[in-house]
Amino acid sequence: MKQRVSAILREKLGREVILEKPRDRSFGHFATPIAFSLAKELRKSPMVIAQELASSFEDTAVFSSVESVKGYLNFRLSEDFLAEYASWALENPAEFGKQQKAQKILLEFVSANPTGPLHIGHARGAVYGDTLYRLAKHLGYDITAEYYVNDAGNQIDLLGLSIQLYARENILKEAVEYPESYYRGEYLETLAQGAIEKFGIEIFKDESCQKELAMWAKDEVMKIIVKDLGDTNIFFDTFVYESTLYEDWDRVMAKMGEGVYEKDGKVWIASEAKGDAKDRVVVREDGRPTYLAGDIVYHNQKFERGYDHYINIWGADHHGYIARVKAAVEYLGYDSTKLEVLLSQMVSLLKDGEPYKMSKRAGNVILMSDIVEEIGSDALRYIFASKKSDTALEFDLSEFKKQDSSNPIFYIQYAHARIKTLLAKAEVSQEDIAAATLKNLGEQADTLLFDALLLPEVIEDAFASRQIQKLPDYLKALAASLHKFYYDVRIIGTEDEAKLLKLLSVVALSLKTGLFLMGIEAKERMTKEDD
RNA sequence: GCGUCUGUGGCUCAACUGGAUAGAGUAUCGGACUUCGGAUCCGACGGUUAUAGGUUCGAAUCCUAUCAGGCGCACCA
Incomplete structure (x- = not known):
């Protein structure tokens, strides 16, 4: 409808016109303050301009009336127009609200590490991303929903270690000494039992088996994650595994050109020159790549796949990363303005009025699946979708568990x-x-x-x-x-x-x-x- | 300290991105069914849009400063 009205105005005035919905319906269906901005150019008062414009519309079938009020131009759509549109919509329900946008978009979201089930913070980004995805599809965009799986690096080693420690204490009944960081949670029991079936109980005894254990476990965790997402109607088109990207490493580094350099036995990216606070390490002295390294290869791969626009949804705690990733994209020779990073703010929980700190490694997380079980997928999606994603969301767990008409x-x-x-x-x-x-x-x-x-x-x-x-x-x-x-x-x-x-x-x-x-x-x- | 996001009725959020009298929900209080589902509807109460300046026909929205809070400021992800 708005498009239709806009088109008429564009034709009439030869310019793009701001169209708004009047606060008060008695003013009409649509309105424009165009006369105010024309006032300067035409050196006439807004009222006069609006009046002149209003009287020039009388012959259009789309409107039943066009009036000028205090300089505003108010349009009322005709019954014929509305009735016709309604009939069309009912005859073509699948087409209602659809458009044919041509842009090709890559939307990356969730991308949680495969080291444990999704928690309530992930859920917010997941809902945000999937809703955008659904909207874009409806609008005709060629959009791809992608999950980037960080299945390389420290956290995967830690996963293998954590399963072993868990099994040795709870299954082998050994006394174990826990290091500073490791993962906890019920899912380790599931993984440990699965590992026994897959490898036999021996796998827990030898530390050199941790790697093998981890490589198997991260796929198992991904299955859990995909299931949790599916339970809330969230599905992905593609998964990209960090571990598969490094074969491209040398080529990508060469492509970075002057963007990377060696110093103190490490490889750095010259991100400061592109607006970052300082240069960052990409490869450590011992040759292990940092987290950023994976993102560089990944973004190179993304851009080589050739989309018109890229959207990343990150947790707000990653906002410091935007500058360095954009720097990398530019060094790779791409337009970094095509990369749009949307932040999903923290979900902070209260429990009995007290802040409830979540830590994946400590195991005291609120799982997405727990909440879905508690209040259902519909309510979860509604709650997260109804808050602006870039504002922090705070709620009390006890409040969240209520199921009443306030929802x-x-x-x-x-x-x-x-x-x-x-x-x-x-x-x-x-x-x-x-x-x-x-x-x-x-x-x-x-x-x-x-x-x-x-x-x-x-x-x-x-x-x-x-x-x-x-x-x-x-x-x-x-x-x-x-x-x-x-x-x-x-x-x-x-x-x-x-x-x-x-x-x-x-x-x-x-x-x-x-x-x-x-x-x-x-x-x-x-x-x-x-x- | 630097960066960044955010401050709107008691609470949770809107306000079409600079437009008409700042609106909803919730909470509280009061009212409405011999009627298509009362998980509904109507009404009341509640605001100096954090503060102070500035920009212009016009500011919650833009600019500056101040105050308060979240998040970052790793060779962790």
Whole structure:
């Protein structure tokens, strides 16, 4: 709709026009403050300009009225236009809100180390990434969801060590002395038992077996991670393993050219010259690559694969890494502005009002799977999607475990289910509903219809601004309009039944599409929790 | 100390990226069903947008300073 209006304005004025939704619906469906900016150029008052523009629109079929108020230009869409659009959407439900954006995008997210199950902090980035992915797909982007698996380096060695230590203490019943850092958690029991089946109990006795154990274990952990993600409707197109990238090492280093140099027996990247705070070590004195080394080869590989745009979602604690990775990208000869790093802020937990510190190595983490079991995937996704990703999120665990009406996901799903119930009770036929024309239904119905047809704009805006919370905000507001409408207007058995059901079908389509884009199921019927 | 993100009703967040009277939810209080699902609806209370300047027709939004907080500042990932 907005596109349509924009196009008309563009043609009329020969320029791009800012179109906004007036705060107060009585002003119309869309509005523009264009007269204010034209005032300077034309040396006329905004009121006069707006008035002149308003009167020049009278012949358009799309608008029922164009008015100037205090310098604003307010547009009201015609019933014909809205009714036609609604019919089209119901006939082509899969196309509603879709577009044909041509850009090819690589979206990398989660990328948690395969050393343990995902915790609640990972979940936020996962939800953020997957929602962006769904939005982009809907908008027609050629987007790839990618998981970068850090399966090389210290943390993998540590995983092998941790399993051995765990098994020696708990299975072999030996007295073990724990080093400063190692992983803990229930999953080690699962891994240890699996290792016995795979290798036999001997694998725990020889320290030289740690490597072999680790290489097997990290794949097992990845299976757990992929399952946890799948349980919340999050899926990846591609996985890239750090361990497979190093065969390219020499070639990539050569490609870096003057970007890398040797000093004190180490290899450094000259990132300071590209805006980083200082140069960074890429290869240590003993020849082991640092974490950054993997990212350099990985990003080279990404850019060689040739996308138009790259989005990385990182935890906010990695923001110091942006400058150095971008430096590397530039030395590799690519445009670093094509790399967009989005940060997912920390999720800080409170337990009984006290900060609850999580540490993967200490094992006192809140697992994503625990929360999903507790409140369900839908609620988890809704909660994380409804907060701006770059603000810290804080909540009390006890609060989080509550399952009551304060969770808006129920409110939205209830709205959808209500419509479905009405449709099931309809006294008119499907054909009557499809054939009905959405006109002369009164102002409240017109408003509801317009609100429901606004979804495409919300999708586009949410993705363009990378602010996915706009979608849940919109759905909540639409659900509220529906509930109010339902309360005010009797539907079944009335003269306008077919029309009204058609209107509600559009609302249902909008809710269902929006929920799908959030990875949430639109329920046909609400069932009370018994326990 | 340096960098970075963030400060909006008691709490959690909006405000279309500079536009019309700063809006929702929640909490609290009060009201609405012999009616299509009350997991609903209506109303009340609640704001100097952290503070002080500045930019202009117009600022929660942009600039400067100050204050407060999160996160970074590794040859760990």
